Amino acid sequence: MPYIQPEHRLALDPAIAELADRIVAIAKKSADETAFAGLLNYACTSLAMRVVEGRFGRIRYGTIATVTGVFKNVADELYRRVAAPYEDRQIAKNGDVPLYEEYARRIGEGS
Numbered sequence: 001m002p003y004i005q006p007e008h009r010l011a012l013d014p015a016i017a018e019l020a021d022r023i024v025a026i027a028k029k030s031a032d033e034t035a036f037a038g039l040l041n042y043a044c045t046s047l048a049m050r051v052v053e054g055r056f057g058r059i060r061y062g063t064i065a066t067v068t069g070v071f072k073n074v075a076d077e078l079y080r081r082v083a084a085p086y087e088d089r090q091i092a093k094n095g096d097v098p099l100y101e102e103y104a105r106r107i108g109e110g111s
Contacts, residue, residue: 019043044071 027036048067056063
């Protein structure tokens with residue numbers, strides 16, 4: 001989770017909300033329910049590249065590694081905080097994949 005100072009959140013949140021609203025508005029015009037994905041990808045990529053350009057004016061390996069690390073951390077945190085609990089609820093509701101259950105049992109037994 002990006003724990004940033006409250007004043008930085010206050011400075012960024014209005015622009016983030018405006019960008020999110022624009023993405024949602026464009027995506028709602030599409031018949032494709034997943035159209036937002038390309039828009040979100042474009043927005044995140046463009047934002048990252050503009051920040052890199054504005055901060056450094058060039059691209060270097062360390063910057064690439066840092067930016068890709070940020071995106072990986074964003075994906076991992078979203079999965080941990082949102083997707084995993086959702087999937088756990090769906091498993092409880094619909095049942096698990098049989099071999100997952102079997103392996104979970106074996107791991108629990110120390111096998």
